[in-house]
Amino acid sequence: GAVVSQHPSRVICKSGTSVKIECRSLDxxxxxxxxxxxxxxxxxxxxxxxxxxxKATYExxxxxxxxxxxxxSLTLSTLTVTSAHPEDSSFYICSASRxxxxxxxxxxxxxxxxx
Amino acid sequence: QKEVEQNSGPLSxxxxxxxxxxxxxSDRGSQSFFWYRQYSGKSPELIMSIYSNGDKxxxxxxxQLNKASQYVSLLIxxxxxxxxxxxxxxxQFGNEKLTFGTxxxxxxxx
Numbered sequence: 001g002a003v004v005s006q007h008p009s010r011v012i013c014k015s016g017t018s019v020k021i022e023c024r025s026l027d028x029x030x031x032x033x034x035x036x037x038x039x040x041x042x043x044x045x046x047x048x049x050x051x052x053x054x055k056a057t058y059e060x061x062x063x064x065x066x067x068x069x070x071x072x073s074l075t076l077s078t079l080t081v082t083s084a085h086p087e088d089s090s091f092y093i094c095s096a097s098r099x100x101x102x103x104x105x106x107x108x109x110x111x112x113x114x115x
Numbered sequence: 116q117k118e119v120e121q122n123s124g125p126l127s128x129x130x131x132x133x134x135x136x137x138x139x140x141s142d143r144g145s146q147s148f149f150w151y152r153q154y155s156g157k158s159p160e161l162i163m164s165i166y167s168n169g170d171k172x173x174x175x176x177x178x179q180l181n182k183a184s185q186y187v188s189l190l191i192x193x194x195x196x197x198x199x200x201x202x203x204x205x206x207q208f209g210n211e212k213l214t215f216g217t218x219x220x221x222x223x224x225x
Contacts, residue, residue: 002161034212043203043217044159093158101210103149109158 003027004096006107013084013114021079021110023094029074030096034104035067038091050077051100084114117142119206121216130225134191138204138216141185147207148180148187153218154200162202163189194223 003026013019023033032051036044048064050056050071058064068080077096081088091111095104118141128134136150147166151159163178165171165187171178177190187206191198201218 044215046212049212091158101147101207103161103164104213105161106151106158 001027002096002103002105004030004094004105004107006094006110008110009108010111011113013112015085015114016083018080018082019084019112021081021092021094021112023077023079023096023107025075025096025105028096028098030077030098031074032097032100033071033077034095034097035069035077035079036093036095038093038109044093047079049100081112084112086114088112089114117145117206117208117211117214119204119214119216121202121204121219123217124220125222126219127222127224128194130194130196130223132194134194134198134221134223136189136191136202136204136219136221137186138188138206139186140204140206140214142206142208142214143182143185145185145206145208148178149205149207149213150176150178150187150189151203151205152198152200153203159203191221196223196225199223 005024007022035047047062048056048058056069071077093109095106097104150163153159165178165180175192179188201220203218204216205213
């Protein structure tokens with residue numbers, strides 16, 4: 001199997017606060033993890049790619065100082081949304097892969113609402 | 116810019132019939148192709164991956180790849196209401212990121 005978990009599944013926070021989202025590969029070692037964002041009725045938008053032990057690679061237009069990504073082990077990556085604002089409200093989904101180029105397995109997603 | 120195109124639908128298919136979902140891609144060098152199913156409000160789930168020309172079957176699902184024509188399709192046999200979802204096609208060239216299509220919304224009519 002290839003199971004990926006995410007925590008929390010849903011979070012509501014006040015504007016200006018920070019939120020951390022965890023992504024774990026439960027039954028395999030994930031060399032690479034990806035973070036996506038999806039707005040209602042839109043397709044997935046890749047935010048960043050992270051490889052274990054190295055700095056994340058951010059997509060154009062994604063602020064790396066606002067979306068902090070840490071991939072500390074082969075089974076855990078975290079995304080921290082710093083100083084969140086209402087426009088950051090979205091569905092954040094991580095995926096994990098055994099290699100940078102292989103199949104990606106998605107976590108269940110985290111629905112973030114910033115009030 | 117590499118693109119993956121899908122008909123957004125909605126595609127309506129009677130229960131028990133074959134649902135056919137199509138996807139074209141712009142980069143002839145694309146090597147890996149994936150089909151994901153996404154239920155409303157949920158994250159994508161990998162259904163099939165295909166890397167070589169031809170057909171690949173897994174249960175009721177068959178993926179078809181034609182690299183010369185740059186298209187990949189997904190057939191769902193004996194469609195069930197639980198197959199109603201948005202289906203995302205994705206292509207990958209070498210070590211580049213996955214490029215997703217915008218998805219086709221499929222509705223199976225009981």
